[in-house]
Structure formats: C-alpha cells, structure tokens
Amino acid sequence: MNVLDSFRLEGKAAFVTGAGRGIGKALALALAEAGADVACVDIDPATAAQTAEAIGALGRRARAIACDVTQRPAVDAMVERVAAKFGRLDIAVNNAGVCVNAPAVDYTDDAWRRIIDLNLTAVFYGSRAAGRVMLRQGRGGRIINTASMSAQIVNRPQPQCAYNASKAAVIQLSRSLAAEWAPKGITVNTISPGYTGTELTLALKEYHEHWKRDTPMGRLATPEELKGAVVFLASPAAAFVTGHDLVIDGGFTCW
Template sequence: MKKTVKEMFDLKGRVAIVTGGSRGIGKEMAEGLAEAGASVMLCARRSEWLDETAAEFTMRGFDAAAMTCDVSKPDDVEKLVAATVERFGRLDILINNAGISWGAMPEEMPLEKWQKVMDVNLTGCFLMAQAAGREMLKQGSGSVINITSIAGMTSSANGPFYAGYAASKAGLIGLTRELAASWGRRGIRVNAIAPGFFHSRLADPVLDIYERSIQENNVIPRIGNEGELKGTVVFLASDASSYITGQTIAVDGGMTV
C-alpha cells in the first residue's frame, strides 16, 4: 500500500541507538529521531551529560534510555546492543556519531593519539555496525547512519582539519559503501552524513579561530544552525529513503561544492 509523505517519515515503533548522543550534534539527531516517534537509546563515554540528556528526553515524553559505552571497546559495544534489545525489544536504527580528534600537524602527530582517533572514529563505528547489524539481519531490516565529516571528503586546503581525523572520516565513508554492498540484499541500508561546521565541543576550538573565514568562503555564508541535521537523519532513518544506500550526504552549506 502506497504511503503518504507523512507516513514515510514516521518512526513510530522503531528503535534507535545514538552513540555520542549526550550533547552536540548527537543529542540533536537523537532528538530528531524521538520527535519523529522513535524510541532512543543514548550512549556516551561519560555519564554526567548523558544522564542529564536522558532525563530531559523523558521529561519531554520521549521513550528514551541511556547507557555509558566506549565504542572502541568490543565488550562495551556488545553490552550496549544487548541492553537496547532487552529494553525495547528490537533495533532498527544505528547512528554512529561518537568521535574524537587530536589537533596536530602530521609531522608532530603522536602515534598513540593517531591510533586513538582511529580506534574511536573508525574501528568503533565498525564494531557498532557489526553488533547492530547482527540484530538487524535477524529482523531482515535496518538503517545504519554513519556520521562522517566533510573532512573525509576534502583536505586542509578547504578547512582546518587534522590528519588523523580526516583519515578516519574518509575511511568511514569507504566503510559505509562496503557495508551497504554487503547488507543491501539482506534488508539493511547503510548511509552517511558528512556535516560541515556546526557549533559543538569538538568544533568550537577550530571555529574560535576560523569561523569568519569559513563564513566568508562558504556558498551559504554561515555556520550550520542548531536543528539543521535533524531532517537529514530522520530522512535516512525512515522509509522516505528506502531506495537509498551507500551514499554520503554533505550538510555543509555548500563547502564541498
């Protein structure tokens, strides 16, 4: 039966995990999913912001739970997915948003910091997708959305990026395509969102230095506003994008044009 547009975007009955969901763009995307009707499991490494966000969501009438998790640790990942299925009964959506960076020029980048960035931004996303994917394969459906970055699509010639962060985000775009190819015939779609510059704890130190030049050189001459990632994440999580997989959508005001 053909769905209306409103029905296509409806996430009632769907269950989502949002990593890095306690604040910043992760919280924003989790909020968008909840507003569209999804039940949401928030996760982050630190409990202080996580508990506050979960309480806020519950107060607003959202069906939400929270759990601390370090996505670079396989045991944490397995426990998170198991707890989500136990709490909500299923898993339909994974938002792979947890990420870190380390500011250093390539010649000065400590190897242990490079490895930590890779462990969280790339390996962590793989571990989450692997564990969530196993549950989705049992159901024969699911949507994985990897939050990469325009840093994975361009270079420091077009923005103040760092080697480890850029490499991890480029790798995540490649992983997105490979997972899409591996799971598409079994009902799982895998896509990515590449945000440009939005105010967040991770981006603000860079924006303190470069915000004016970013605004002057961007096609839409400003930084992204709060809420401007919600529509894209709900679109990719919902049936509105049921024929889309393996794609990366840049939400960057035209920076990568």
C-alpha cells in the first residue's frame, strides 16, 4: 500500500464525543476529510447538528446524536445506534471533557465528581461499549481517547488537581485496554494536547501570556493542529501502534 493511501479512512465508521465544538469538532471533521462516516455526539444537540451538517457537506454520511456521555445506559444505546446506522463501527473517539480550576482545599465534592465522571468514567463507558461492538464484529477497531499534557505535568498558574488526575488515569486506562484487546486487533491510544484555543481555554485569557511563556513554541495550538494525530491513529498507518500517548503540545513537556 502506498504510504499516503495508508492514511485513508474510506468505508470506515466513527463516533466522536464532544463533537459539537472545539477539539472534538476538529477531530470529527478530520476523520470525515480522511473518508470516514462520522457520528457527532454531544450533550448539546444544536452544536452536534452543526458539525454533522459540515461533515455531510464533505460528502460523508453523518449523524448528530445528543448524548450525555456520563450516563452509562445512554452511552451503550448511542454506540449501538451508531453501529446500526452505519452498519459498522471502526473508530471510537472519546473526547468530551471539562476542567474546573480551584485550589485543592476549596475543591467541592461536586466539582471533583463532575470531572471524574466526564473525563474518566465516561471515557471508560465509551471505550467499553465500542470494544463490545468491535469484538462482536471481529475485525478489530481503533479507540482514541483525549487525555492531555496535564497527565504528565502540573499546569500553572491555575490549580486543577482533579483534571490532572483524571487525564493521567485516562492514559493508564487506555494502556490497560490496549493490552487486553491487542490480540483482537483493537488498538487503544490517547492524544494529549497542550493548551489549545477552544471555548475551554479562550475564556481564561488572564493565563494566556503565562501559558505561552511556558510553551517552547510560544503560542497555543489551534484545534486543527490536532487533526493529523487522530487520522494517523485511526488509520492503517498506525496498525502496530497501541497503548501510546501522542503528545501535541508545542514542546510544553520539554520544559
């Protein structure tokens, strides 16, 4: 196979959570541009529909699915629905996540649970449901979970202990699933963005100069700069890559 052809995703079916905006939207568009049909999953039906419409305009099959991925029965139903609509499921991207900044001593139980429920438990729900379908299909699959450079470093100046813990756990969860499902041809990898300009971070303008100073490339990423990573991990080009964390951080973790 020509190396460029090994990045193509025609005939594959995917879902992306948190696809309504920001990084998830860019990842969903990337998979579609590479040829995949994509279900755009978000708690916000309006933004999910906008991303699905953009994918439809690319000539791919697209579905907008409203789903709160912290609700296990809803995730199981969503994944089965994607597989039924497209007739298959090849690629699962568990991306929805949230951050709450607060000193550890002021962290409320609710904030802690909200972060762990969405950033970690929902990633397990989505991976497990996708793994069940992929094992049933018997032709392998690709699971890509959004972690963060915060799995490795402690961000500054803002304190965000629950977020950092949740993202480190996403990497170790993904490595565990990768080892368990490797014999069945299902790869499980993570992408770890550095600071990326989305609604999650653009609201925190007071930190931007600090973040840029901490980043060797001296700027935030755009969501579009993460597109190549998800296509690579979803594609035949990454057939032997599993349990890997692909860091895309402009050099942040070098310092």
